[in-house]
Amino acid sequence: GAGVSQSPSNKVTEKGKDVELRCDPISGHTALYWYRQSLGQGLEFLIYFQGNSAPDKSGLPSDRFSAERTGGSVSTLTIQRTQQEDSAVYLCASSLSTVSGNTIYFGEGSWLTVV
Amino acid sequence: DAKTTQPPSMDCAEGRAANLPCNHSTISGNEYVYWYRQIHSQGPQYIIHGLKNNETNEMASLIITEDRKSSTLILPHATLRDTAVYYCINSGSARQLTFGSGTQLTVLP
Numbered sequence: 001g002a003g004v005s006q007s008p009s010n011k012v013t014e015k016g017k018d019v020e021l022r023c024d025p026i027s028g029h030t031a032l033y034w035y036r037q038s039l040g041q042g043l044e045f046l047i048y049f050q051g052n053s054a055p056d057k058s059g060l061p062s063d064r065f066s067a068e069r070t071g072g073s074v075s076t077l078t079i080q081r082t083q084q085e086d087s088a089v090y091l092c093a094s095s096l097s098t099v100s101g102n103t104i105y106f107g108e109g110s111w112l113t114v115v
Numbered sequence: 116d117a118k119t120t121q122p123p124s125m126d127c128a129e130g131r132a133a134n135l136p137c138n139h140s141t142i143s144g145n146e147y148v149y150w151y152r153q154i155h156s157q158g159p160q161y162i163i164h165g166l167k168n169n170e171t172n173e174m175a176s177l178i179i180t181e182d183r184k185s186s187t188l189i190l191p192h193a194t195l196r197d198t199a200v201y202y203c204i205n206s207g208s209a210r211q212l213t214f215g216s217g218t219q220l221t222v223l224p
Binding site for chain 1: 145146147149151157158159160161164166206212213214215216
């Protein structure tokens, strides 16, 4: 596709349920990033992938959060046993690589509401 | 914490140039200056980036001072659709984008 595509665009889930958020990066982009943005807050880095590898998982808030990327393309962010504080916009981004100076393009985000 | 400083808000008349300043006094030699904007409820939109030379694209111009401690984003003819929060970021690698609180630009009719 022309841009970074994320699904679902909106998700309302009950506390304790698991959710999966999907990201389809720009074709040919080897680097993929997950951020989240809580209401009125700045962007919080979660994890990035170079190819299928995630060298830095330090941004994941807890062990309930995990992410994977297969085939160097689509990535899935999984949140297990969701809590109300997980409510946020989850943003995916991609770039040609992680080399300095590359442009990072963001998707429109997945709005998650935990009730 | 963010490494850049921006005014919290600015107004600009429609059709006029919007000049958005950013201080990044601790920028290191390999860090680029990136500008993004975010319209409410949408993902951040890339605008422009540069290392030390001034840059121009179809959206904006980026002026970086010679000492690289500050920069200015210029929207040459602001429209109402340019109303957004504008973020200035310096980053040494594509994964280290730290968004601060940005500048809320309001374009007035």
